[in-house]
Amino acid sequence: MEPINLNRLAYFAAVVDTGSFTKAADRLGITKTVVSQQVAKLEAELKTSLLVRTTRRVEPTEAGRRLHARCVMILREAEDAVEELAEANTEPTGILRIAAPNDYGTSTIAPLAAKFAARHPGCAVDLVLSDARADLIAGQFDLSIRVGWLDDSSLQARRIGSFRQLLVASPAFAATIDADGPDGLALLPFIANSALREPLLWHFSKGDFERRAVRMRPALTVNATPAVLAAALVDGGLAVLPDFQAADPIATGRLVQVLPQWTLPSGGIHAVYPAARFRPTKVTAFVAMLVEEIRAA
Numbered sequence: 001m002e003p004i005n006l007n008r009l010a011y012f013a014a015v016v017d018t019g020s021f022t023k024a025a026d027r028l029g030i031t032k033t034v035v036s037q038q039v040a041k042l043e044a045e046l047k048t049s050l051l052v053r054t055t056r057r058v059e060p061t062e063a064g065r066r067l068h069a070r071c072v073m074i075l076r077e078a079e080d081a082v083e084e085l086a087e088a089n090t091e092p093t094g095i096l097r098i099a100a101p102n103d104y105g106t107s108t109i110a111p112l113a114a115k116f117a118a119r120h121p122g123c124a125v126d127l128v129l130s131d132a133r134a135d136l137i138a139g140q141f142d143l144s145i146r147v148g149w150l151d152d153s154s155l156q157a158r159r160i161g162s163f164r165q166l167l168v169a170s171p172a173f174a175a176t177i178d179a180d181g182p183d184g185l186a187l188l189p190f191i192a193n194s195a196l197r198e199p200l201l202w203h204f205s206k207g208d209f210e211r212r213a214v215r216m217r218p219a220l221t222v223n224a225t226p227a228v229l230a231a232a233l234v235d236g237g238l239a240v241l242p243d244f245q246a247a248d249p250i251a252t253g254r255l256v257q258v259l260p261q262w263t264l265p266s267g268g269i270h271a272v273y274p275a276a277r278f279r280p281t282k283v284t285a286f287v288a289m290l291v292e293e294i295r296a297a
Contacts, residue, residue, distance in 0.1 A: 006078075008042040011035050012050060013071040016064065019057040076156070092123040092282035099134035100127065100145040101195075103225035103245050104269070109145055112293055116286050123282050131195040131224050136274045142283050144272045145290075147242065148196075157270045158287065161294040164243040165264040167202075168255045173235045182212040182262055189219030189237030193228050202240060204262040212262070240264065269294075 014024035015035065025032040043050050050064035060068055096116075100109045105127065113125040128134070134144050136155065150157055167185075169177070179185055182204040192199040199221070204212045219237045222228055225245055232239040233254055241255075249255040271287045273279060 004042070004045065005038075006074075008038045008045075009067075009071045010075060011038045012042055012064075013068055013075060015039060015051065015058055016060050016068045019059070021058060090281045092120045092280075092285045094122075094280070094282060095124050095126055096282045096286055097126045097139075097141045098128070098143055098145065098286070099136070099139060099141045100129055101131050101147050101225070102129045103131075103242065104145060104147045105129040106226070107244055108293075109290075112290060113286075116289055119289075120282075120285065125286075136272070142273070142280065143287070146270045146272050148267045150268070150270055150272070155272050156275055157272045159268050160271050160287065160291050161269040162266055163269060164266050165240050166243055166246045166250075167238060167240055167258045167262075167264065168232060168246050168250065169238050169258050170233060170235045171253065171256050173232075173237060174256045174258055177238075177258060179259070182214045182259065185216065185238060185259075186214050187217055190216035191228050191231045191237050191239040192216065192218040192221045193225060193240075194221050194223045195225070202264060204259075204264060206262050242267070 011024065011028065011034075014027050015021055018024045018027060021032050021035050021039075025035045028035065039051065046063075046067075048063045049061050050067060052059045052061055096113075098109065098113065106129065110127060110129075113127050117123065117125050128139070128141070133146075134141055136144055146157075147163065177185075177188065179188075182202075190200070200216045200218060202214050202216065204214065216238070220231055222231065225241065228239050229241060229245055229249070231237070232241070233249065238258060246255060246257075250257060271290065273283065
């Protein structure tokens with residue numbers, strides 16, 4: 001197959017976004033004929049019908065919906081790359097206001113924020129830590145770091161990393177566990193994190209085919225991950241912690257992983273921005289540093 005003309009992807013995405021060749025042409029600043037011809041060439045190249053044309057609007061086919069979802073990501077990454085290059089020689093200034101959860105914010109974002117402020121003395125960082133979901137608009141945040149699974153929203157997001165969830169306990173508590181699989185955990189004391197959407201229901205997997213859903217019995221419920229860690233360290237019960245919180249206690253022997261042959265779903269770490277066509281240099285520079293640090297680690 002010949003290389004795809006990326007302009008055609010932009011034309012196609014604009015048609016799906018607006019539901020009209022005419023509106024897409026207005027958005028792109030070109031003629032309707034050019035948009036129609038380029039989308040037709042894209043369909044010919046892919047040998048697939050991407051759009052259904054009705055009297056009222058243009059709708060994507062199933063194949064068109066799948067391609068559009070990819071186009072949005074491709075075009076957004078291209079825009080980010082161009083903006084980062086355009087701003088490469090611009091020094092970040094002003095106040096960078098960031099929202100982050102307590103655990104990841106303390107362990108990763110706060111040290112990086114200090115490093116960023118030292119590197120860019122014209123830019124101060126205001127870091128707000130809370131396990132409650134931050135309202136970026138009302139709170140006037142430039143960006144939010146979100147750990148876990150993103151809800152559908154009008155916000156723009158960039159995945160910057162991932163984490164594993166680990167079932168852990170203190171060595172003393174782990175020694176009392178007589179279970180060879182997840183089903184045997186349901187009646188054991190569990191430290192629940194009420195900041196999570198489903199603090200008690202956990203889905204375990206082993207290999208490609210074994211799956212177990214277990215509802216835990218809460219012996220203690222807290223609303224912040226550092227409190228879950230503190231309780232687990234003093235033999236409070238089983239707990240599920242993200243790897244960035246559990247790694248050091250496991251390495252030093254203060255926690256052990258329980259049923260390590262069974263895994264829990266991994267989650268994503270995202271930088272989330274208010275919807276905007278362009279982002280300030282202070283935001284792009286901080287996210288670039290964050291990505292660099294995570295990859296190095």
